[in-house]
Amino acid sequence: MQKVYGDDFFEQVYQVVRLVPKGRVTSYGAIAAYLGAKGSSRLVGYAMNAAHAQKPKVPAHRVVNRNGQLTGKHHFATPSQMQELLEKEKVKVENDRVVDFAKRFWDPMKELAL
DNA sequence: TTCGTGACAGACC
DNA sequence: AGGTCTGCCACGA
Secondary structure (H helix, E strand, O other): OOOOOOHHHHHHHHHHHHHHOOEEEEHHHHHHHOOOOOOOOOHHHHHHHHHHHOOOOOHHHHHEEOOOEOOOOOHOOOHHHHHOOOOOOOEEEEEEEEEOOHHEEEEHHHHHHO
């Protein structure tokens, strides 16, 4: 009850993830911070758990952890799909980790900014 | 309604 | 430098 925020928070996450340009990746913490939930990076990851259920395809494969590691690849249709999608975006993935993550990193707070 | 969990991250030892 | 634990907020049972 009293779900003032409710799934709205999830929607915010999806919105930000969808704004991530191709060839770019972001981190859970960055999204969480952008939403003002800095530290609640888990919520972002949790939200992604339902991302696949969203009609507008959510590029969850562009969302990785602080280390650039594809922690959630296992949640995709196939574990290899996440890496495959990233490579398709010209993002090199090696050892389940995004290569040049620092350069590929897309900060919503900085890009969307404000 | 309460307890436990979770695709993380930062702090502490 | 590295491993361990808690904190964050929301959802499921």
